[in-house]
Amino acid sequence: MKKVTMLDVANHAGVSKSTVSQYLNKRYDYMAVETKSKIEEAIDELQYQPNIIARSLKVKSTKTIGVIVANILHEFSTQIIRAIEDVCHELGFHIIVCNADENPVKEEKYINMLYAKQVDGIIIFPTGENIDLYKQLQSSKFPIVFMDRLVPEINIASILLDNENASAVAVEEFITNGYSRIGIVTTSAFKNVTPRLERISGYKKAMQKYDLSMVSDYIRSVESDSIQLELKKMLSLPEPPQAILAGNDLALIEILKFVKKAKLSIPGDISVIGIDDVSFADLYNPPLTTIKQPTFEMGKMAAELLLNKIDGADNVLPKNIYRFRPKLIRRSSC
Amino acid sequence: MKKVTMLDVANHAGVSKSTVSQYLNKRYDYMAVETKSKIEEAIDELQYQPNIIARSLKVKSTKTIGVIVANILHEFSTQIIRAIEDVCHELGFHIIVCNADENPVKEEKYINMLYAKQVDGIIIFPTGENIDLYKQLQSSKFPIVFMDRLVPEINIASILLDNENASAVAVEEFITNGYSRIGIVTTSAFKNVTPRLERISGYKKAMQKYDLSMVSDYIRSVESDSIQLELKKMLSLPEPPQAILAGNDLALIEILKFVKKAKLSIPGDISVIGIDDVSFADLYNPPLTTIKQPTFEMGKMAAELLLNKIDGADNVLPKNIYRFRPKLIRRSSC
DNA sequence: CTGAAAGCGCTTACAG
DNA sequence: CTGAAAGCGCTTACAG
Numbered sequence A, B: 001m002k003k004v005t006m007l008d009v010a011n012h013a014g015v016s017k018s019t020v021s022q023y024l025n026k027r028y029d030y031m032a033v034e035t036k037s038k039i040e041e042a043i044d045e046l047q048y049q050p051n052i053i054a055r056s057l058k059v060k061s062t063k064t065i066g067v068i069v070a071n072i073l074h075e076f077s078t079q080i081i082r083a084i085e086d087v088c089h090e091l092g093f094h095i096i097v098c099n100a101d102e103n104p105v106k107e108e109k110y111i112n113m114l115y116a117k118q119v120d121g122i123i124i125f126p127t128g129e130n131i132d133l134y135k136q137l138q139s140s141k142f143p144i145v146f147m148d149r150l151v152p153e154i155n156i157a158s159i160l161l162d163n164e165n166a167s168a169v170a171v172e173e174f175i176t177n178g179y180s181r182i183g184i185v186t187t188s189a190f191k192n193v194t195p196r197l198e199r200i201s202g203y204k205k206a207m208q209k210y211d212l213s214m215v216s217d218y219i220r221s222v223e224s225d226s227i228q229l230e231l232k233k234m235l236s237l238p239e240p241p242q243a244i245l246a247g248n249d250l251a252l253i254e255i256l257k258f259v260k261k262a263k264l265s266i267p268g269d270i271s272v273i274g275i276d277d278v279s280f281a282d283l284y285n286p287p288l289t290t291i292k293q294p295t296f297e298m299g300k301m302a303a304e305l306l307l308n309k310i311d312g313a314d315n316v317l318p319k320n321i322y323r324f325r326p327k328l329i330r331r332s333s334c
Numbered sequence C, D: 001c002t003g004a005a006a007g008c009g010c011t012t013a014c015a016g
Helices: A006-013 A017-024 A033-046 A052-059 A075-090 A104-116 A131-139 A163-176 A194-209 A224-235 A249-261 A295-310 B006-013 B017-024 B033-046 B052-059 B075-090 B104-116 B131-139 B163-176 B194-209 B224-235 B249-261 B295-310
Strands: A064-069 A094-099 A121-124 A144-147 A158-161 A182-187 A219-222 A243-246 A271-275 A289-292 A321-324 A327-329 B064-069 B094-099 B121-124 B144-147 B158-161 B182-187 B219-222 B243-246 B271-275 B289-292 B321-324 B327-329
Touching: A006 A017, A006 A033, A017 A033, A052 B052, A064 A075, A064 A104, A064 A295, A075 A094, A075 A295, A075 B094, A094 A104, A094 B075, A094 B094, A104 A121, A104 A131, A121 A295, A131 A144, A144 A295, A158 A163, A158 A194, A158 A295, A163 A182, A163 A194, A163 A243, A163 A271, A163 A289, A163 A327, A182 A194, A182 A224, A182 A249, A194 A219, A219 A224, A224 A249, A243 A249, A249 A271, A295 A321, B006 B017, B006 B033, B017 B033, B064 B075, B064 B104, B064 B295, B075 B094, B075 B295, B094 B104, B104 B121, B104 B131, B121 B295, B131 B144, B144 B295, B158 B163, B158 B194, B158 B295, B163 B182, B163 B194, B163 B243, B163 B271, B163 B289, B163 B327, B182 B194, B182 B224, B182 B249, B194 B219, B219 B224, B224 B249, B243 B249, B249 B271, B295 B321
Parallel strands: A064 A094, A064 A121, A121 A144, A144 A158, A158 A321, A182 A219, A182 A243, A243 A271, A271 A289, B064 B094, B064 B121, B121 B144, B144 B158, B158 B321, B182 B219, B182 B243, B243 B271, B271 B289
Antiparallel strands: A289 A327, B289 B327
């Protein structure tokens, strides 16, 4: 697979490689039309494709960014990637996608590899565990944007949902529909993942605001595989909740499984709202009321912020956290 | 963001950069322990990260492959990417993900960019339209693997589902459950996308095999947004089908929407099987019988094949099409 | 208007 | 056991 190089083109066209390079970089200012067409021809005949690696080495920019997602199997990640890819494609950037699997060791490895590969910047859904590494990158002015999660120890631009508002909107919707005994179930928060923490605190604040009694038995943040058990306990209480807020898609799925097993009806026996507008929300029986994250806008914003930084607009703004408003999608589960 | 280079390390350690390079490439054969530790220290102190771009230029391998999916929003694509990423990660490869959006122009652009970026190989869900380009790559021995779709004009290793078998399995399941008037609905096949074509032909063959009458009104392959209309027509026939095979996830969703709107019951009024084990199959009421593609194995195989080719095991096997068996997942919609 | 030369940060045969 | 030199395929100031 011998590749044709700029030198081959130059020889073929009878000019120097400097001139070919000028041509490729569209500096036609002083170029004779004739030279131009000779080069054009040579490129065509030889099917020349420039070696971007060599170019990158010289110009110190790879036009590539890295995206490290926590888990690529989540629809949320995919939609974000899609949005990022869209804006990058516009601007001639490529993205290298990495899947950290919620694993700090993998995350570290990926960050280092991306750095070594000279990507121009990175968008990370941070595990939050590699603080020293984040700091090191930041202090060397390497462009980074965080997505979905905050790392309180460090002031890096971060895009996330207004999670507290998401919970508040859900609680209000429940109240509007006449429920007062409201619970929340989410996957484990022991890892300090921002969305989970904030969704719980948002729920608590909203309950307080509306003077509803906060029953600690109505609040559960546990591993996915314990949710069934916790739901069982919760709904066997002398006074069980009338409504449950699902903190994310996984929690919602567990709730739906439970409801089915227990042959409960929604919203008759229990009312449900889920954060994350899951793909089956519309199809479900009954259609599920959800709170949708503006994933597309979020991904777009992340890409734009990062590309700005790469362009040197290194505006270390005081306000570095970008919150996006969730949107209530009323269907029939509440 | 001045980066530290190998020369910095060499100076700091008081050796030449050749020696540092030897160290990095783990050629310790003749290296004095003392030299070794001096270099180690220097790397540590300077926080040196080698520039892989420079290395790539020299060794002519980027340890990066490109993956061009047809549409990253499909769960199928995501799962394939995940599987590819898993095997690549093992072997120190990175993947650049591109989203061709079923658009040949975008596909061409991406292929050229990836090539220019010196990726070591590409896995493509081909649109099938850029035949000349595929041929050109193949003739220059550039490693490629096709996924999900065949391009008959060209003999490139291709991974795909045994689509005819998928339809056959579905038809047989319908028959076992006592249905004989069986239809199939899939999204438009005008683009000659392999899975759609083969799923229809598989359906036809199976119907023939079991001596069931083939009613052309029961077979529809149209754009997503016309499916509602076609279903309405189909189910208003004097003798409507008792069972419908959904050719893919999109078709399935349309069928479910229709069923809901028309207040039909599954499987009472109409029995349904979907190809693609959609995420909500289990949750739906009733749980949906589906045919699952072994996405993980398929992605793994694609990656392994490609990496083999990259390694030079350029086995142009006569048999170049790898078919994977689908799996029936019996639930309650049939 | 075009070309020679230096250099980007590595690797690798080869000399000593 | 280690270093000097050439070279990977580009770009870019500068000379002419």
